[in-house]
Every structure is written in structure tokens, then in C-alpha cells.
Amino acid sequence: MSTTETTDAESLGTDVPTGETLVSVRNLKTYYEDNQLIGGNPVKAVDGVSFDVKKGETLGLVGESGCGKTTLGRTLMRLEEATDGTVDYKGLDVTTLSGSDLKRWRKEVQMVFQDPDSSLNDRMTVGEIIREPLDVHDVGTMDERKERVRELLSTVGLQPEHYFRYPHQFSGGQRQRIGIARALALDPDFVVLDEPVSALDASVQAKIINLLEDLQEEFGLSYLFIAHDLSVVRHICDRVAVMYLGNIMEIGPVDELFEEPANPYTHSLLSAIPEPDPSAGGNRITLRGTPPSPRDPPAGCPFSTRCPAKIRPEPYRDIDDDVWERIEVFREVVRERTRMEVGLSERAKRLLGLEEPVTVSDTATDLFGDVDAPPQVMEHVDEAVELADADDPEAARAYLKDEFGSVCDTDRPDQHEVSTTGRMSLCHRHDSDEYEEPGEFFAGHYE
Ligand SMILES: Nc1ncnc2c1ncn2[C@@H]1O[C@H](COP(=O)(O)OP(=O)(O)OP(=O)(O)O)[C@@H](O)[C@H]1O
Numbered sequence: 001m002s003t004t005e006t007t008d009a010e011s012l013g014t015d016v017p018t019g020e021t022l023v024s025v026r027n028l029k030t031y032y033e034d035n036q037l038i039g040g041n042p043v044k045a046v047d048g049v050s051f052d053v054k055k056g057e058t059l060g061l062v063g064e065s066g067c068g069k070t071t072l073g074r075t076l077m078r079l080e081e082a083t084d085g086t087v088d089y090k091g092l093d094v095t096t097l098s099g100s101d102l103k104r105w106r107k108e109v110q111m112v113f114q115d116p117d118s119s120l121n122d123r124m125t126v127g128e129i130i131r132e133p134l135d136v137h138d139v140g141t142m143d144e145r146k147e148r149v150r151e152l153l154s155t156v157g158l159q160p161e162h163y164f165r166y167p168h169q170f171s172g173g174q175r176q177r178i179g180i181a182r183a184l185a186l187d188p189d190f191v192v193l194d195e196p197v198s199a200l201d202a203s204v205q206a207k208i209i210n211l212l213e214d215l216q217e218e219f220g221l222s223y224l225f226i227a228h229d230l231s232v233v234r235h236i237c238d239r240v241a242v243m244y245l246g247n248i249m250e251i252g253p254v255d256e257l258f259e260e261p262a263n264p265y266t267h268s269l270l271s272a273i274p275e276p277d278p279s280a281g282g283n284r285i286t287l288r289g290t291p292p293s294p295r296d297p298p299a300g301c302p303f304s305t306r307c308p309a310k311i312r313p314e315p316y317r318d319i320d321d322d323v324w325e326r327i328e329v330f331r332e333v334v335r336e337r338t339r340m341e342v343g344l345s346e347r348a349k350r351l352l353g354l355e356e357p358v359t360v361s362d363t364a365t366d367l368f369g370d371v372d373a374p375p376q377v378m379e380h381v382d383e384a385v386e387l388a389d390a391d392d393p394e395a396a397r398a399y400l401k402d403e404f405g406s407v408c409d410t411d412r413p414d415q416h417e418v419s420t421t422g423r424m425s426l427c428h429r430h431d432s433d434e435y436e437e438p439g440e441f442f443a444g445h446y447e
Pocket residue numbers: 032043044045063064065066067068069070071072228294
């Protein structure tokens with residue numbers, strides 16, 4: 001948590017011109033400490049992200065399930081406590097706000113949730129649900145509040161007579177309209193939309209997206225739009241941030257990022273959707289395994305354990321991609337062997353698609369038995385097998401890291417500016433001319 005004491009909330013209520021920075025997030029971290037696991041590692045759900053949201057824009061936030069999107073959105077709303085970093089809103093660090101300043105700020109920011117079923121209280125009428133924020137903040141007289149609710153019902157495409165109905169009497173799309181009306185009640189500037197259309201049918205999705213776009217235009221709203229559907233993001237967002245394991249891997253203007261991704265993770269995500277990433281050539285990039293646990297993220301680049309474009313040490317730069325892939329799988333198996341909470345056999349089976357539990361030695365045979373790996377590779381694999389079979393998987397892991405590891409395994413990458421539009425990408429391949437850029441790498445390896 002920042003130690004900056006900011007009690008001057010005068011900037012709240014002022015208007016930020018369109019295109020100027022409204023929210024500025026710096027090195028934000030949200031860790032969940034698990035009380036049952038005293039001494040265990042915290043879950044690093046958000047692990048040091050920085051970005052701005054400009055007045056009137058929609059910033060998309062995408063990434064695989066569990067990468068920290070919801071936690072980030074909730075931390076911006078102060079529904080979770082930040083572990084470190086700052087969130088400046090109109091120049092005011094909101095991570096330190098309290099008392100009446102906090103209450104004033106809460107009027108300006110709102111969140112719309114994914115599931116309109118569970119986010120609306122079924123025992124309250126629609127009118128009461130939408131009115132509640134007005135009641136809490138003591139806005140105007142009761143008559144004025146009711147009038148405001150009627151106005152909001154019409155703004156989101158519902159009828160005045162819906163005031164006295166209950167949420168369960170509405171369809172999913174209508175319930176999401178109720179959630180949106182409630183979020184708009186206090187006339188916010190910034191709205192976090194957490195997968196607002198994911199639970200809805202495709203035809204309804206389009207209508208809600210159109211409504212959100214109209215409302216943005218009418219009220220000059222700024223959105224953080226959390227989504228896993230990349231086509232929705234492309235349609236609605238001005239810029240997009242791609243998240244992986246609590247980090248923003250790439251952030252920039254949406255068309256540019258979709259057409260010419262800079263980061264290997266963005267390449268991989270785009271390659272997985274039906275319209276393949278043109279720069280990835282004809283072959284889809286298939287990501288191996290699942291993301292590592294946010295309790296035990298990699299020491300170097302967060303994406304290093306799965307990155308198809310990982311930098312190889314000099315002697316191995318030109319070896320066959322298939323052999324390299326097998327070395328990486330082998331390292332993953334040995335790495336898992338060193339983890340207490342996941343059994344080797346279970347994990348190895350998953351990685352290799354095998355039926356029976358295997359030892360490190362069996363794994364090596366399965367992986368390298370039928371490929372023509374260079375002798376120098378096999379020499380190191382055999383050495384690691386010996387260490388692992390001597391019951392020292394940690395030494396095997398360290399040995400393999402020394403031999404096959406690179407800067408991607410050891411050093412956390414910096415954000416690099418990768419275009420004139422201020423697009424940023426977190427990848428060691430941008431560090432120096434010594435390395436091929438990710439785009440060149442994929443063009444060469446995935447034609
Ligand atoms: N209250 C909590 N306590 C402990 N861990 C949590 C808590 N909430 C989330 N996590 C963990 O933090 C990580 C990030 O979760 P989060 O829900 O933010 O991801 P997400 O990208 O929004 O995923 P999804 O798309 O599935 O909603 C996950 O590993 C999750 O298990």
C-alpha cells in the first residue's frame with residue numbers, strides 16, 4: 001500500500017477532458033494470504049501492473065481464466081485491498097482514501113458484474129435495486145430518487161412499470177440492463193464491466209454491447225471491459241491489455257495489437273481464435289499445459305514456462321524445434337517433481353498423455369527415445385536423470401536451468417515500448433538486437 005497521505009479529495013467531482021488520463025495504475029499488486037496455510041506463499045493474483053485509463057475510452061482486459069482480471073477490477077473498485085502500488089483517480093491515490101473522501105469517490109466509480117442473476121437481490125423490486133445507491137448516498141428527496149429511477153429505466157431500455165417487478169421476472173439480458181441502470185444511478189465517470197455479456201445469448205450480447213456503447217457516448221463514461229471473448233473486445237475496445245499470471249504482457253491500441261502483436265503470449269492467444277494471427281503463418285501456436293500456480297510463479301518471465309518463443313541459450317539456438325520442445329517438457333516434469341503439492345505422476349501423465357505413473361528416467365526415455373537429439377543434449381538430460389533418480393530433483397532442476405535456461409528463466413522482463421502509439425510489451429526479446437523479435441521468431445518457426 002502506498003504511504004502517500006492524500007486527503008484532499010477536491011479533484012473528485014471535477015471533469016477530466018476526453019482523452020486525458022482518468023485512472024492511473026502503477027505497480028499494483030493484490031496478493032491473497034491464505035490463513036489455513038500459515039507460512040505458505042500468498043496467491044499473487046495481480047503482480048505489479050501499470051496502465052492508464054483515459055476519459056471516454058474503453059480499455060479491454062483479456063487473458064485466460066484465473067490470470068487475475070476480476071481481482072484487478074475489484075482492486076480498482078477497492079472491493080479488494082491492494083497489497084502494493086497506487087491507483088490514482090483524477091490525481092488522487094484511492095488506495096489510501098478513507099471516511100467521507102472514500103464515500104465521495106465511491107459515487108464516481110461503479111462495477112457491473114458478469115452474472116446478473118447473483119448480483120441482483122431477488123427480494124428487492126427493480127426500483128429499489130436501482131434506487132439503493134441513491135438512498136445510500138442520500139441523494140435528493142425520495143420523490144426525486146424515484147423520478148431518477150424512472151429516468152434510468154428508460155435510459156437502459158426498460159419500462160417505468162418495471163419499477164415494481166422483481167428481478168426473477170426478467171430475462172438475462174433485461175437483468176443485465178437493471179445492473180447497468182443501478183451502476184449509472186450516481187452518474188459515475190468510470191465503470192468496470194466484468195464480463196458483462198458472457199452469461200448471455202449471442203443475440204442479447206449484441207444488444208447489451210450496443211447499449212453500453214450508447215451510454216458511453218451519452219455520458220462520457222470510461223470503461224474497463226473484462227472479457228475472455230476476443231472478438232467482443234475487438235469490437236468494443238479502444239485499447240486492450242493482455243494479462244497472464246497477474247501481469248500485463250502487452251497493452252496498446254486494439255487494432256494494432258490484433259494485427260501485429262508484439263508479445264509471444266498475445267501471438268499465442270490470437271493464434272487460438274478462428275481467424276489466425278497472420279504473422280504466425282499457417283500453423284497454430286499450441287500452448288503446452290496450463291499456467292503455473294500464482295502461488296509459485298516463475299522467477300523470470302511469467303510466461304517463460306510455456307512460451308513458444310522463449311530465448312534459447314546460444315549453443316541451442318539452431319536445434320530442431322521438436323527437440324527443444326521436448327527439453328522444455330522434460331524441464332517442466334522435473335520442476336513439478338520438486339513441488340510438494342502436485343504429484344509427479346499425475347502431472348507427468350497430464351503432460352505426456354500417459355496412463356501409468358512414470359519416473360524421471362522413464363520420462364526421458366519417452367521424450368528422447370525416438371528423436372535424434374544432439375549428443376550434447378542427451379549428455380545433460382542423462383546427468384539430470386541421475387540427479388533426479390538419486391532423489392535430488394532440486395539439483396536436477398538447477399542443473400537443467402543452468403544448461404538450458406536463459407534470461408527468460410532468471411530475470412523478470414521490463415515493459416518495452418514497441419510502437420509509436422505507446423504500445424508496451426513485457427518480453428526479453430525486445431531487450432537487444434541479439435534476439436529475434438517475437439514476430440520474426442514466429443514467422444520463422446510457424447510457417
Ligand atoms: N478470495 C480469494 N482468495 C484466494 N485466492 C483467490 C481469491 N480470489 C481469486 N483468487 C485466485 O486468484 C487468481 C486470480 O483469480 P481471478 O478471479 O482474479 O482471475 P480471472 O482472470 O478473473 O479468472 P476468471 O476469468 O475465471 O474469472 C486465481 O488463481 C484465483 O484462484
